[in-house]
Amino acid sequence: MTAEAKQRLAVLQRFTELGAGFQVATHDLEIRGAGELLGERQHGSVAAVGFETYAKILEEAVAELKGEPIKPEFDPEITVDVPAFLPDDYVPDTGQRLDFYRRLAQATDEDSVRATLVELQDRYGPLPDEARLLGEVMVDKTLVRALGAIGYELGPTRVVLSLGGDTRLEPARVLKLVQKKGSRWKLTPDMRLSYAFDERERDDRLTTARSRLLDVKACLN
8 A cells, every 4th residue: 555545544534524525635635736836835825724715815916916906805893792603512523613604704695694504404404593693693794795884783772883984885875864754873973873773673683683784785876
């Protein structure tokens, strides 16, 4: 048996859990090499940052060499007071858990979030409440990102959007929303757009917050 064959067997013995195919493929790539771009002189960088991040860095480097504009990726800060996470006993493998967190956080629309939740359920069984709540929060994050807001806070009594200077909202439409008779929207000088829940809405804050985000989405340019 060759040295490479022994290495491959060792990898197969080490990675036996469900969904370990990526780790096996990565180690196989390290063993055999794959040319200069992702070969033995490069795979260390891939392993350190992950293939997708490495590919993005490479894409930006190529764009810079071509003189093309590089659009930075936008990631709003999300703060919620609901138990939204993947329990350790639901997804026991730390690497897999982190991968699902990354995929949910980087989802660009609701369909992408829902597809990832379906994959979670297929692999690990029915979603616990915490995972279901995480999915709903990540759907909200796709809306927040679409608005160009830099932050989103969901608390017991209100929901707050931090707009920042690069918001895609039309100012006149936002003012109309705030100034509407009976409106519970407020806009502060530091560009924080908040909505205060009434008694009934506090019982289902996630649903109310989603509806209010869709109201704000109507103010897009």
